[in-house]
Amino acid sequence: MRFEVRVExxxxxxxxxxxxxxxxxxLPHLGFAGVSGVRVGKSIRFVVxxxxxxxxxxxxxxxxxRFLTNPVIEDSEVTLTEAAPVG
Amino acid sequence: MRFEVRVExxxxxxxxxxxxxxxxxxLPHLGFAGVSGVRVGKSIRFVVxxxxxxxxxxxxxxxxxRFLTNPVIEDSEVTLTEAAPVG
Numbered sequence: 001m002r003f004e005v006r007v008e009x010x011x012x013x014x015x016x017x018x019x020x021x022x023x024x025x026x027l028p029h030l031g032f033a034g035v036s037g038v039r040v041g042k043s044i045r046f047v048v049x050x051x052x053x054x055x056x057x058x059x060x061x062x063x064x065x066r067f068l069t070n071p072v073i074e075d076s077e078v079t080l081t082e083a084a085p086v087g
Numbered sequence: 088m089r090f091e092v093r094v095e096x097x098x099x100x101x102x103x104x105x106x107x108x109x110x111x112x113x114l115p116h117l118g119f120a121g122v123s124g125v126r127v128g129k130s131i132r133f134v135v136x137x138x139x140x141x142x143x144x145x146x147x148x149x150x151x152x153r154f155l156t157n158p159v160i161e162d163s164e165v166t167l168t169e170a171a172p173v174g
Binding site: 024038 | 095096097107110111113114117119120121122123124125126127128129130131132133134135136137146149150153154155
């Protein structure tokens with residue numbers, strides 16, 4: 001089975017996010033009011049082949065823990081969707 | 088009204104993604120099989136204050152077009168959720 005995967009990698013709460021702070025400080029000067037709490041993360045998308053959804057999720061969680069994230073400062077959210085069969 | 092916003096910024100189809108390609112090439116060496124089509128994007132989260140959902144969405148779409156994305160090579164997907172009122 002093929003699954004479309006989206007992994008959202010976010011900085012943990014309390015970890016400073018200079019990129020987000022820069023965006024937030026710039027917004028009022030650019031005419032955008034009322035925006036707060038800007039946090040910038042990564043979004044990684046791919047397709048994974050696995051026997052079933054549980055196997056796919058286990059593989060993706062393992063990838064996240066081992067090298068897609070830095071678990072000290074980041075956490076991740078995995079979304080799996082069954083992909084349409086090829087051909 | 089306050090809305091929690093997630094903007095996912097992705098490279099357009101056909102635009103080369105060296106970061107994704109590097110992840111994809113590394114995976115088999117790390118013991119992860121069956122992964123293809125790796126694409127790395129950004130995920131930007133924030134809170135926006137606006138009169139209603141339509142106004143919030145219009146402001147966010149405008150931010151995306153003007154400086155959260157490079158529309159030549161990137162597109163964006165906006166997800167809005169009404170936030171719980173503050174205390």
